Amino acid sequence: MLTSRLRALLLPLALISGAACPHAQARPLVLVYHQVGAGSGASLGIAPHALRQRVETLRRLGYRFVTSSEAARAAPQEKVAVIQFDDGFESVYRLAFPVLRDLGVPGTAYVIWSRLDQPGSLSRAQVRELRAAGWEIGTHSHRHAALADLAPAGLRRELSVPDGEAARCVAYPLNRHDARVRRAASEQGLSCGVAGGPPALGRPDPLALPAPAITPWDGTLLPMRARWGLDARVPLLMAGLSEPLLDALVDPAGVAVTPPRSWNPAHYELLGNGLISVAWRGERETRLAWREGRWSANAAARRGVGVGGAYTGGSVAFNVAPVTLAAGWDGSGPLLGGALALGGHGEVWARTSRLNGAWTWAAGLTVIPVDYVQVSAARDVTGTQLGLRAALPWQDGEGRPLRVGGGYRWGEGAGPFAELEYRVGSYSLTAEVSGAGRFGVKFTSVW
Structure with missing residues (x-):
């Protein structure tokens, strides 16, 4: 288990960790x-x-x-x-x-x-x-x-x-x-x-x-x-890299669980040069992404799911517009994914990987139908999630930093949820309240 989880994290993040390399x-x-x-x-x-x-x-x-x-x-x-x-x-x-x-x-x-x-x-x-x-x-x-x-x-x-x-x-x-x-x-x-x-x-x-x-x-x-090339995000990036790595070293025997429902290992169409996010919703979820030209590296980790449940997965993706294909590894075996751009309005994606000896799957979409409105959906073997987010027309000249959203989950985490997000430049903090009785926060940095 330890070797698989380390491999899943280090395969794509060998690219990301070079950001702090003295040759960069x-x-x-x-x-x-x-x-x-x-x-x-x-x-x-x-x-x-x-x-x-x-x-x-x-x-x-x-x-x-x-x-x-x-x-x-x-x-x-x-x-x-x-x-x-x-x-x-x-x-x-x-x-x-x-x-x-x-x-x-x-x-x-x-x-x-x-x-x-x-x-x-x-x-x-x-x-x-x-x-x-x-x-x-x-x-x-x-x-x-x-x-x-x-x-x-x-x-x-x-x-x-x-x-x-x-x-x-x-x-x-x-x-x-x-x-x-x-x-x-x-x-x-x-x-x-x-x-x-x-x-x-x-x-x-x-x-x-x-x-x-x-x-x-x-x-x-x-x-x-x-x-x-030191940047103010380097401490965030190193923390995001070290957290799942330390998890794998400190507790290598965690029970394998499904990937985060909305994780797209072929993340490219809606990716800038990079992203790091950490969320706490009764469990801890970390996501990382790094883009170089037509290539992107993507990783996701979950910790504290149920009783000792954990997931670590990573992929490398290549874009040939409008298609992005991804391959990687997670704690249980090989991981495959793909995404299709929707004519400038977003993308649909899918992934499959082996979990506890059997293939599992997920699919989803993110669509921007009009300015400052985002519709998302994701489905995997544990359930379905639908969401809607909109930016309030406040401080229009600063990109409308206040956003509200909500949706419904079926299956794992079932019930309605509501979100409130505030952005400061390329950083954002999101609070979530769900009908399942959980409160969560998420910090995100993009570049």
Whole structure:
């Protein structure tokens, strides 16, 4: 049992664990800021003198400064860095532009088109001046929408560039994107995108360049970030890796149970560059995903199911649109899965694996019929689950961070359930109350 559970976890996560490997270079290195002269650290703000120091530090480390589109085309061995400003604040023109002009460094400003010429935001005249000085102007969507929550028509609307403007790159608001978003960006004529998160292990996807999250300690940690691509999510990622591994080592004789009902081992269509989630609902459930180009690695673990029940499974998937095929291993034997994209509205998926000597199965779907509404369903040998989630039209310019949902489960965990989720950027916290008398919470980070 111990060998099987370790194999199930380590097969796909050999790819993920390389994120902390000293050979994982942060190239291109993207530094993302918002306001200039106000706040610092996790607020994504930076003072002008600190901006100068960061540029000088990276130059001493051998980095050459380029724009986002130039970074997307750079050779893998080149040490290039991008200074990026999201949202199009007017302080970028007043305070960052003079510093970078003095240093001979081009910046990249990602603007929210509906906010141009508004108080506190860049004007169209300032945008033209930045372009003339060698800066790149990219799109941060029309209204700063959470793109991964939009249906195809909404994606086209948010990713379109106004008449008279031009953009080659997109910075995905809140770092939220998936294969649908990346395809829509390409169809709109965009050739690169910035997605956030730790560096890719191989050549970065031009439509999902990594941009490690800044920290309050970057003045000191920047050389290490440049060398290893350290990101604020690294502790989360390492915790997510070590938790199921320690479970397998500490209690190797756990009773094998079914995989999480809604786990899709061919996760790709609705995946950005990565995901980690940990949920507690009377049991503990951990999920991990990592994408590299057309490949993804997916893992899931359950702990505390019934009396000593546990599950650990992992897979490697390959996408040939619109199909994704997966193969892997879980605590009982081989695991197979597949998914089919639904024309930009979501996907259907299925999996099968051996459990206690017999083949078991599951199938499900996730559909985004209209903007900010998600319908899901899953069925396995233990029962069925239907769910509906919608984002409330509050703080529309911040991707509608408050979401409500609910549904019904038949079989295992039978009864109605209700959810309340709140998002802060690419992080979210979800609370659940179910008719089965259980209260649960889930923490999720995507990039």
